[in-house]
Amino acid sequence: MRLNDCDGERPSPTSRPKFYLAPMVRYSKLAFRQLVRLYDVDVCYTPMIYAKNFLESAKCRSSEFSTCDGSQLVFCYFATDDPFVLAAAAEMVSVCASGVDLNCGCPKHDVRSKGFGSALLSKPELLADMVRQTRQRVPNPDFSVSLKIRINYPIERTVDLCRQAEHAERNRSIEKLLRIINDAVNVPIIANGGITTRQEAIDLAKETGVSGIMAANGLLTNPALFSGHETTPQDCVENFMRLSLEHGLDWLLYHQHLQYMLRPVMTPSQRRVFNELNGRLAVDHFIRTTLLPPDDVNSYFEQLVSVF
Known part of the structure; x- marks a missing residue:
């Protein structure tokens, strides 16, 4: 799930949500991003990039980030726990990317052990400072600053992270949890996880009110899923x-x-x-x-x- 500070308005009941290619280690490289754009994907994310390495290493920048058309929406997916580092990395890519996304959801040990990924979910004040410093460094309102988070239990932890506390029981469906979170904040929410067909994406957006639907494994198996194909054509x-x-x-x-x-x-x-x-x-x-x-x-x- 993502909170996104400027990437579009909430959809009307008759419009489709925005479709997103999720950041994937190794797989969301330029060639694949260009491919899914041909099949109704609106916004693509890079693989996860360690922001400090990106700042310090030209080799890392060359290997991990490339683009070929500045008019297309691509977001750099960074991992860090340092507000200054995130802000500096965002400034560096602001001339060729549409925004940055901070990894606050990855549960893998090698990411959490550095204080990144889902380890950041227990530090809402730090996350707020990271967003604040990044926005100060890149004030362009068309440049997005977003957070990839996980639904946390009890749900009030997640809603609090989204700036409004609201009670929900653990046995609520994911769809109801997304609706609670979506209604609690005034920024667009992107839902991610388990989508395998276009109709599933549209139904989830209608049920939860989220602005966008993101897919990873579904697009790996079928890059044309958002255009309505059941298998890769x-x-x-x-x-x-x-x-x-x-x-x-x-x-x-x-x-x-x-x-x-x-x-x-x-x-x-x-x-x-x-x-x-x-x-x-x-x-x-x-x-x-x-x-x-x-x-x-x-x-x-x-x-x-x-x-x-």
Whole structure:
């Protein structure tokens, strides 16, 4: 779940919510962000970046953040517990990103042990100071400063973090908890977790009143889910293959993305063969000769060659 200080208005009953690609370690790189934008995703997030490393290392900046069109909404997802570091990192990316998002939700030990992620949920005053200093450093109202948080129990802890205390019992549904939080604050709320279809996203937004719906694993498996496709369509696979070449996506990530996308349409024996393939050419050949309809093979091969 996210609190976002300026990213859009709350949706009207007849409009759809904004659709978001969640930050994912390794996977939300530029090529994949460009892919999901073709299928109704409005806003994308980078993988998690340690803000201090980002400030101090040109190699880290080059490896972890890239963009190709300043007109598209991309948010840098930072991990830190230092208000000055977050503010400085936000200022650094403000010329090419639409906002920053602070990791206050990750429960992993290596993140929490540094005082980052969900360890910050017990420090609402620190979080408020981090947002305040970042906003002072980057006063542009079109630059978003947001927090990724987890629903905490009892629910009043979460509502208090969202600046208004309200009682709720632990056995309330997630949808009711989101409604309580959404009604308690005057900033847009983005719901995240378990979305696998466009209709699920629209229904959740209607039930809770949140401004946006975010997906991670659902988009890994089906990058076109927000456009209404039940499984990854052929043109989506072809677009990913093209974009990965254009943006120099690492081979291992390329292979892993395709494993996620193609798993629902491959037989168990095809999956075993595909998972053992080594090298982009072998993967592309397998897709062209095994998964693409015969009439599309030559036209796709011509498109692939034109990229080189």
